[in-house]
Amino acid sequence: DTGVSQDPRHKITKRGQNVTFRCDPISEHNRLYWYRQTLGQGPEFLTYFQNEAQLEKSRLLSDRFSAERPKGSFSTLEIQRTEQGDSAMYLCASSLGGNSDTQYFGPGTRLTVL
């Protein structure tokens, strides 16, 4: 257990529905990252927060995706109008910052879109 928690661990939804995932980072970590991982591939970066500010977004983050970190603590990732191609594991990581900035990952949320 790294101290990063994610909820839910599994989500099954129908195409077209909206889903929201939550990530609670390690308490003193000010950086929070979202990644997506599809079967057989390594995780791919989606977006990154420094405290409450969203500083970087990947081109993978389409307009249907939105992420927030309102108080610089937990973060949510929402997917609107889900598509079957959104089926993946969504991973959250947090880090303290500094020169080496090691990221610690949560267990992930596995999304299945039917």
Added chain:
Amino acid sequence: DAKTTQPTSMDCAEGRAANLPCNHSTISGNEYVYWYRQIHSQGPQYIIHGLKNNETNEMASLIITEDRKSSTLILPHATLRDTAVYYCIVRELNSGNTPLVFGKGTRLSVIA
């Protein structure tokens, strides 16, 4: 794209050392080498990282060649629980907002 090259898969006998190679021939002077592993259906787990010196912790040792173009992760006494996908990643120093860029990693199977 990932800046590292790793073998797709490796086997190791239980109790023996597992040596996982990684090529990063285009690494720049301010990039660290990180290793993570991912056990099936879990999030990636941080193992170790280094810049140019060899590093050791309770999980593994990291050997970086003098020219920094390759490295080896060593699990000294592999157990069945070390079966996982191992990712070698290079990442720039002093740029904490740089995401990790994962390749496909090496699938290590530890065999009893």
